[in-house]
């Protein structure tokens with residue numbers, strides 16, 4: 566019995582070590598400042614601060630990769646969240662979105678935040694300071710609504 570446990574232990578360690586060989590891509594492509602959300606919409610400093618504190622790790626090219634993001638299997642989960650986060654909404658390439666898409670994303674920000682879906686729960690566990698207060702949720706929602714209205718006005722000049 567003890568011998569069996571020992572072998573299970575060794576097999577587990579070998580597996581964990583082998584898993585480290587599969588390193589997902591963790592890159593931060595260069596940011597063209599003229600294409601960011603800040604260059605496209607009116608983003609007051611306090612809104613920018615919230616976005617950078619709670620969203621840009623997954624929704625921009627400016628991800629801060631923590632040390633544990635190099636260790637499998639956390640590395641796989643982190644890289645997957647960043648990949649999916651960037652592809653669903655990338656604040657670094659915001660200006661490349663058509664105006665209707667930008668307005669749609671602002672609507673989604675409103676919904677995701679007011680339903681307490683973002684930032685993702687596991688992320689909040691590791692980054693307690695990323696959680697949004699009630700007041701911050703209100704401010705982001707009001708800002709998203711205002712910017713969406715500005716984009717959908719017939720004579721609006723923002724975006725594309």
Ligand code: HEC
Pocket residue numbers: 616619620621622623624645646647649650653654670673674677678683684685688
């Ligand atoms: C840990 C990574 C992570 C963080 C941090 C994060 N998101 Fe997300 N977000 C995702 C992923 C992954 C998706 C893709 C859809 C999904 O899996 O839920 C997503 C999707 C979205 C979407 C698109 C939803 C849709 O309907 O397509 C919006 C909008 C969004 N996030 C807003 C935010 C905002 C605003 C913040 C900051 C308050 C934030 N997210 C923080 C990972 C993250």
